[in-house]
Amino acid sequence: MTLTDNPVADAIETTAPGTVLSHLHPVGSFEVADHEVPTGREEIWRFTPLKRLRGLHSDAGYGAGATSSTWNTPDGVRIASVDGDEARGLRGVSGLVPNNRFVARVLAEVPSTLLVDVPAELEVTEPIVVDLTGSDASVTEAGHVALRFGAHSRAVVVLNHVGHAALAQVVEVKVGDGAQVSVISLQDWDDDSVHLTHHEATVGRDASYRHVAISFGGSVVRMDSNVSYAGPGGAAELLGLYFADEGQHIEHRLFADHTAPKTKSHVVYKGALQGQGAHTVWVGNVLIRKVAEGIETFEENRNLVLTDGCRADSVPNLEIETGEIEGAGHASATGRFDDEQLFYLRSRGIDEPEARRLVVHGFFNDLIRKIGVPSLQEKLMATVELELAKNVLKDLD
Amino acid sequence: MSTLEIKDLRVSVDTEDGPKEILKGVTLTIGDGETHAIMGPNGSGKSTLAYSIAGHPKYTITGGTVTLDGEDVLAMSVDQRARAGLFLAMQYPVEVPGVSVSNFLRTAKTAIDGEAPKLRTWVKDVNTALEQLNLDPSFGQRSVNEGFSGGEKKRHEIAQLELLNPHVAILDETDSGLDIDALKVVAEGVNRFRAQEGKGVLLITHYTRILRYITPDYVHVFVNGRIAEQGGPELADQLEAEGYDKYLRVPTGG
Ligand SMILES: Nc1ncnc2c1ncn2[C@@H]1O[C@H](COP(=O)(O)OP(=O)(O)OP(=O)(O)O)[C@@H](O)[C@H]1O
Ligand SMILES: [Mg+2]
Numbered sequence: 232m233t234l235t236d237n238p239v240a241d242a243i244e245t246t247a248p249g250t251v252l253s254h255l256h257p258v259g260s261f262e263v264a265d266h267e268v269p270t271g272r273e274e275i276w277r278f279t280p281l282k283r284l285r286g287l288h289s290d291a292g293y294g295a296g297a298t299s300s301t302w303n304t305p306d307g308v309r310i311a312s313v314d315g316d317e318a319r320g321l322r323g324v325s326g327l328v329p330n331n332r333f334v335a336r337v338l339a340e341v342p343s344t345l346l347v348d349v350p351a352e353l354e355v356t357e358p359i360v361v362d363l364t365g366s367d368a369s370v371t372e373a374g375h376v377a378l379r380f381g382a383h384s385r386a387v388v389v390l391n392h393v394g395h396a397a398l399a400q401v402v403e404v405k406v407g408d409g410a411q412v413s414v415i416s417l418q419d420w421d422d423d424s425v426h427l428t429h430h431e432a433t434v435g436r437d438a439s440y441r442h443v444a445i446s447f448g449g450s451v452v453r454m455d456s457n458v459s460y461a462g463p464g465g466a467a468e469l470l471g472l473y474f475a476d477e478g479q480h481i482e483h484r485l486f487a488d489h490t491a492p493k494t495k496s497h498v499v500y501k502g503a504l505q506g507q508g509a510h511t512v513w514v515g516n517v518l519i520r521k522v523a524e525g526i527e528t529f530e531e532n533r534n535l536v537l538t539d540g541c542r543a544d545s546v547p548n549l550e551i552e553t554g555e556i557e558g559a560g561h562a563s564a565t566g567r568f569d570d571e572q573l574f575y576l577r578s579r580g581i582d583e584p585e586a587r588r589l590v591v592h593g594f595f596n597d598l599i600r601k602i603g604v605p606s607l608q609e610k611l612m613a614t615v616e617l618e619l620a621k622n623v624l625k626d627l628d
Numbered sequence: 629m630s631t632l633e634i635k636d637l638r639v640s641v642d643t644e645d646g647p648k649e650i651l652k653g654v655t656l657t658i659g660d661g662e663t664h665a666i667m668g669p670n671g672s673g674k675s676t677l678a679y680s681i682a683g684h685p686k687y688t689i690t691g692g693t694v695t696l697d698g699e700d701v702l703a704m705s706v707d708q709r710a711r712a713g714l715f716l717a718m719q720y721p722v723e724v725p726g727v728s729v730s731n732f733l734r735t736a737k738t739a740i741d742g743e744a745p746k747l748r749t750w751v752k753d754v755n756t757a758l759e760q761l762n763l764d765p766s767f768g769q770r771s772v773n774e775g776f777s778g779g780e781k782k783r784h785e786i787a788q789l790e791l792l793n794p795h796v797a798i799l800d801e802t803d804s805g806l807d808i809d810a811l812k813v814v815a816e817g818v819n820r821f822r823a824q825e826g827k828g829v830l831l832i833t834h835y836t837r838i839l840r841y842i843t844p845d846y847v848h849v850f851v852n853g854r855i856a857e858q859g860g861p862e863l864a865d866q867l868e869a870e871g872y873d874k875y876l877r878v879p880t881g882g
Binding site: 570572574575576577578579580581582583585586590592593594595596597 | 682683684685705706707709710711715716718721722723724725726727731732735736739740771772788792
């Protein structure tokens with residue numbers, strides 16, 4: 232296993248003059264015409280198989296009705312599909328100013344917004360689950376979701392993506408001051424689906440935001456998960472778990488933009504890959520702006536390669552504009568099964584398939600426990616088990 | 629009833645400069661119910677012997693045989709060896725992140741016995757084993773060996789020994805890094821195991837200290853990949869007084 236745990240000194244070095252980091256300081260615009268159609272050579276598109284996106288990144292028409300949404304409504308929460316002025320008023324509610332064409336198009340062209348509105352000080356105990364179910368992957372569609380959490384509220388929102396879809400999506404999250412919020416996005420699509428999604432969050436003063444991305448299914452899934460801070464003392468935890476099979480492209484890009492002092496970001500993404508052509512990408516960008524004194528950041532990505540023929544790209548990137556930071560670091564590791572772990576387990580009588588099962592479950596377990604939604608945790612354990620049955624265990628039986 | 633027979637075992641490891649022979653013909657029989665101590669200086673090949681018997685993939689067997697009650701151990705996979713009744717308490721137990729001790733122990737017990745242990749007695753057995761080794765019951769929830777102190781790792785190995793109850797146990801420097809109280813606790817665990825009928829023990833150690841608590845039937849001095857001398861427990865006292873110097877000064881031929 233190759234492992235790099237880089238302290239701050241190394242991190243600063245990666246931001247030496249001459250390296251390409253300009254993509255962290257884009258000039259945003261709501262005007263679609265201001266954004267070129269990407270060619271694939273741009274830093275932010277270089278890993279993505281554009282040809283497989285069915286035009287979602289460029290000028291695909293947006294159909295309607297192929298993806299339906301249903302949800303539960305806990306007391307005091309408003310969940311509705313809104314349009315007209317109300318929908319327009321929610322564009323950019325997270326502070327998002329589009330820096331690419333698809334995001335600009337979604338904000339400009341999608342008539343309605345799925346709004347989840349949690350009033351200030353409301354503590355919602357049960358998870359708010361929004362099921363987004365696609366019925367036809369040949370229809371290219373787009374959606375805008377706004378999650379607004381009032382000051383000092385507490386809530387968990389699960390966006391559950393299943394079925395057949397070709398979806399361009401923007402999810403905007405506004406976390407009010409002192410709120411404690413989890414947003415969990417599950418990509419468990421069928422094999423023919425394509426999903427291009429941008430999650431943008433602004434975290435209020437002393438608020439905490441946990442974002443969990445879980446990607447198992449779909450032909451191409453690309454998610455950008457960004458967070459910035461509206462005031463000091465905010466904390467963001469960005470967690471991710473992905474499992475890529477034969478031919479799947481799963482890409483996660485993170486951006487923690489430390490725009491306020493005393494803020495925290497903690498990123499942990501773990502992935503497993505199996506089967507010919509399975510490709511995962513993780514890009515973890517952290518920007519510590521001049522004002523952001525006394526911040527803490529740590530980001531980590533680990534990949535477990537289970538078979539031959541897979542590729543895991545892992546790119547941590549830390550850009551620091553102030554010397555006054557509490558702590559910053561990153562770790563990235565991609566490796567195969569650890570022979571010593573397998574030997575230890577097998578020396579206790581555990582056969583090889585079972586030993587591999589234990590190691591993979593163990594690899595994901597810590598992360599799954601952090602999600603904090605027990606019903607979802609159980610489901611994820613079961614999903615990991617199903618994924619393993621496809622390849623790792625099958626070959627050995 | 630069990631006999632572990634090692635005959636003229638030769639083992640090499642792959643290095644950048646090609647294979648390097650580490651064990652140069654080791655012959656040793658652990659008869660039914662016997663405890664053998666192997667003592668030797670650093671780098672003499674003690675762990676290599678232990679790992680080779682357990683089947684670690686790093687080591688290549690170039691000659692000789694190992695049998696357990698006549699069965700060819702070297703033809704078995706690592707897990708088959710364990711199920712046949714061999715157990716290795718490792719010098720450096722391996723961390724397995726995210727796998728809880730209780731899940732690990734239950735999975736291992738199920739594999740060794742060929743059936744899941746009865747839940748009620750099993751929970752009690754695990755708690756007893758942990759308690760006897762001075763490990764808090766909360767260890768069950770922790771990841772295997774992760775964040776354990778050196779001493780906790782060693783005690784966890786002996787808890788496994790007691791729960792899995794093999795025929796023959798190989799203990800690779802289980803005593804090193806233990807303070808005197810932990811050493812006694814570990815020795816008591818090994819002695820409980822030995823008190824059963826027909827259990828064999830191969831106790832690898834660098835120091836004579838543990839032999840005050842676990843009295844061996846035979847002591848072997850291991851130098852440069854071979855057994856240089858063997859005797860009874862008195863040989864340990866002699867080593868304590870004189871050290872390994874006299875064996876190291878003997879030209880090793882070749
Ligand atoms: N990959 C390797 N390449 C070269 N030499 C190796 C390799 N692996 C082991 N050795 C050598 O094999 C010899 C025996 O090692 P082993 O671990 O069996 O010794 P030991 O008697 O258990 O020592 P200790 O008392 O330190 O535990 C040592 O000299 C060691 O350096
Ligand atoms: Mg050793």
